[in-house]
Structures are given as C-alpha cells and as structure tokens.
Amino acid sequence: MAKISEQHIAQLLEQSLDLMLLIDPTDLKLLFVNQHGAEMLKLERDKLLDQATPTLLPELSGPELEAMIELIIETDPSAGETLVTVVRDGVGDDRDFEFRLKKVLIDDKPFIMANGRDVSERVAVTDQVQTMLANAQMESQQDTTTHLFQRETFLQIFRELMEQLRLGDLRLSLMILDLKNLHLINQEYGQAVGDKVLAHVGKLMHHVARPDDVGARFSGRKLCMLLPHSGQQDALVLAEKITRALSRMQYSEFPNLRVHSSIGVAELPEPGEAELLIDKAVSLLRDAHTEVKHEIHRLGLVSLNF
Structure with a gap:
C-alpha cells in the first residue's frame, strides 16, 4: 500500500x-x-x-x-x-x-x-423554529446569569428522578459546586464581574454535561448537577474536569482574579425529599471545606435514613 x-x-x-x-x-x-x-x-x-x-x-x-x-x-x-x-x-x-x-x-x-x-x-431556520416553540418556557425555567435551570425547576426534575429511583429503574448521583470566593469577587471587582464569572462557569457546566445530566444554579454561589445512570465515581470524573478548567480560568483585564471552588459528589442510594437531600449534601460539603483553593470531596452515600 x-x-x-x-x-x-x-x-x-x-x-x-x-x-x-x-x-x-x-x-x-x-x-x-x-x-x-x-x-x-x-x-x-x-x-x-x-x-x-x-x-x-x-x-x-x-x-x-x-x-x-x-x-x-x-x-x-x-x-x-x-x-x-x-x-x-x-x-x-x-x-x-x-x-x-x-x-x-x-x-x-x-x-x-x-x-x-x-x-x-441552517442555523437561521432552526433558530426561528426553536424560538417560536421554546423561548417563553425556557426563559421562565432558566437562571438568567448561568442559563442553568432555576432552583424550583431543578427540584421538580429531582422529584421526578426520585420516583424512578423508588421504582428501582435508576442509579443517581449528585454534584454540588460551591464558588467559595464569589462574594469576595463581587466585593473587590463588582457585581458585573461576579456575574461574568458565573456565566463562564455556567457555560463550562453546559459543556461538560452529558445529554441526561441536569444542571442548576441552586443558590447565589452554589451550582448543582444531577447525573442519572451514574455512580459516585462518574460524578468524580466530571468534578475533576470542572476543577481543572476552573483552575486555569483567567481574565486579562483582571490578572489577579482567580475562582476558588469546592465540589462535593455523592450517590443517592434511595429516594427521599429532594430539597432535604440537597441540604444534607450541602451540610456535608460545608463540614469538609478546607482552605485549599480547589477541592473535591467524596460525600459517599447520602440518604435521609442514615
């Protein structure tokens, strides 16, 4: 040849x-x-x-x-x-x-x-159709800064996944991303810069997410992602990708600005009230916090029964 x-x-x-x-x-x-x-x-x-x-x-x-x-x-x-x-x-x-x-x-x-x-x-035609069908609904469900789901929409999806978990048809993991120094960024550089950071992190989560993953801005500085059909190890791989990208994130107009993060990953072995499960995972992540700029914590199996 x-x-x-x-x-x-x-x-x-x-x-x-x-x-x-x-x-x-x-x-x-x-x-x-x-x-x-x-x-x-x-x-x-x-x-x-x-x-x-x-x-x-x-x-x-x-x-x-x-x-x-x-x-x-x-x-x-x-x-x-x-x-x-x-x-x-x-x-x-x-x-x-x-x-x-x-x-x-x-x-x-x-x-x-x-x-x-x-x-x-092709994009122009597709955009016209998608705009007519989805704009009003999606705008009401998405956080305007990160374009991830809003808290209430995320909880509704979470409850639906809990029902699948109850039926034994699903393995489910949860990832929580805490932007630890977002309040300091807002104080030092202003709210507009803090929102720019949030927007970039939202795009990053969109990029790494698989088709079935569900991301949301759950509170001011906390973002969550549900990973259907995934164990804790799968969530850990995703968390490592996000952490690597965040550690490299820089802004030429603000050379000293760095984003610090803490990520907790947990597997949800049994159904429970969605908001209470997130609260428990957030509490475990808070207890695990250190002064390290970028940290990942295995939260193990998170259940309301133990």
Missing part, C-alpha cells in the same frame, strides 16, 4: 472546502489556516495567522476556549467536541460555523485541529 507524505496531507488540507484551523493550546494562536478557508472569510491568511483564536471567534472568551481545549486535550484522541459558534469575516459580518475540534499529535505534542463548516442558513 502506497504511503501518503506529510506534504501531500498538507496539500489535501489546503484543498478542503471547509475552514481548517490548527490551534496551539498553549497560547490559543492560529498555526495554520487553509487558503480556501481564508478566502471564504474574505481575510488574508497571513493576517489570520497573526491573530489569537478568540479574535476570530468573538462569542468565545479566552478563558472559555482555554477550558474547552483543556477538556479536549485530556480526552481520548479519538474523541472530540462539536461546537456551533460565530466566526467574524473580513467585512465584519458574523457567520455561524459548526466546528469539529479534535486533538492531534505533532512530534508527540498536542494541538487542536478545528474543521469548520458554514451553517448560517
């Missing part, structure tokens, strides 16, 4: 009708843009390569993109992430692109290959 040289592979990438990007995960710089992709965006390739990736993708902040890339780097090389976001072209127009982001190794060093396709027309 004939082998294909690296030069031929580069030529094939150049001829792709999609937008092909190679991103350095250490500084988010663009290392490669195919010529067709640059022409599609009405941009000169040399100018593109001088930009940081967030400049090209205005909906994503640097910390958000860093957190996403960190998760991709940590996963199996055969895995990847699909992302629909805006790309700004050379005349200032924003166009919707669907990207497939995947880790690639070059000389044993990890990089991110992004394969993007213009889906503006």
Whole structure:
C-alpha cells in the first residue's frame, strides 16, 4: 500500500472546502489556516495567522476556549467536541460555523485541529423554529446569569428522578459546586464581574454535561448537577474536569482574579425529599471545606435514613 507524505496531507488540507484551523493550546494562536478557508472569510491568511483564536471567534472568551481545549486535550484522541459558534469575516459580518475540534499529535505534542463548516442558513431556520416553540418556557425555567435551570425547576426534575429511583429503574448521583470566593469577587471587582464569572462557569457546566445530566444554579454561589445512570465515581470524573478548567480560568483585564471552588459528589442510594437531600449534601460539603483553593470531596452515600 502506497504511503501518503506529510506534504501531500498538507496539500489535501489546503484543498478542503471547509475552514481548517490548527490551534496551539498553549497560547490559543492560529498555526495554520487553509487558503480556501481564508478566502471564504474574505481575510488574508497571513493576517489570520497573526491573530489569537478568540479574535476570530468573538462569542468565545479566552478563558472559555482555554477550558474547552483543556477538556479536549485530556480526552481520548479519538474523541472530540462539536461546537456551533460565530466566526467574524473580513467585512465584519458574523457567520455561524459548526466546528469539529479534535486533538492531534505533532512530534508527540498536542494541538487542536478545528474543521469548520458554514451553517448560517441552517442555523437561521432552526433558530426561528426553536424560538417560536421554546423561548417563553425556557426563559421562565432558566437562571438568567448561568442559563442553568432555576432552583424550583431543578427540584421538580429531582422529584421526578426520585420516583424512578423508588421504582428501582435508576442509579443517581449528585454534584454540588460551591464558588467559595464569589462574594469576595463581587466585593473587590463588582457585581458585573461576579456575574461574568458565573456565566463562564455556567457555560463550562453546559459543556461538560452529558445529554441526561441536569444542571442548576441552586443558590447565589452554589451550582448543582444531577447525573442519572451514574455512580459516585462518574460524578468524580466530571468534578475533576470542572476543577481543572476552573483552575486555569483567567481574565486579562483582571490578572489577579482567580475562582476558588469546592465540589462535593455523592450517590443517592434511595429516594427521599429532594430539597432535604440537597441540604444534607450541602451540610456535608460545608463540614469538609478546607482552605485549599480547589477541592473535591467524596460525600459517599447520602440518604435521609442514615
């Protein structure tokens, strides 16, 4: 079987009708843009390569993109992430692109290959339908800052899952994320910056959540996630991903700002009143708190009977 040289592979990438990007995960710089992709965006390739990736993708902040890339780097090389976001072209127009982001190794060093396709027309039609069907209902159920579920909606879903647990059809775990220094961030930088942090954490939880996971802002600084069909170990893996991303989160305009977190993970072995179970888990997490900036605690089996 004939082998294909690296030069031929580069030529094939150049001829792709999609937008092909190679991103350095250490500084988010663009290392490669195919010529067709640059022409599609009405941009000169040399100018593109001088930009940081967030400049090209205005909906994503640097910390958000860093957190996403960190998760991709940590996963199996055969895995990847699909992302629909805006790309700004050379005349200032924003166009919707669907990207497939995947880790690639070059000389044993990890990089991110992004394969993007213009889906503006498809997204426009989908958005119109989804807007008509879901806006009013979702806005009433979501926290406006994090876009996770509100407390009451979360408790309603929790009670429905308790019924499945009662029937023996479900394994269920709970994760509680406490942003320990959010009140200090609000005091030092202002409420608007605190809300920005909350919004980024909400996006992070959306990103790491699986299709069946249910996330919510349960109180001012506490966010929760229910993990159906999962044990405590599954919740622990998710907590570790979130902790790694939070530890890397930085803001260029506030270089000293850091987010401190405490996460508790528990398995719920038997049904009980949803709010009381959360209160018990929060109490266990509070008792386990330390001065460590980022901590994860196994809360074990949480039940109202022991």
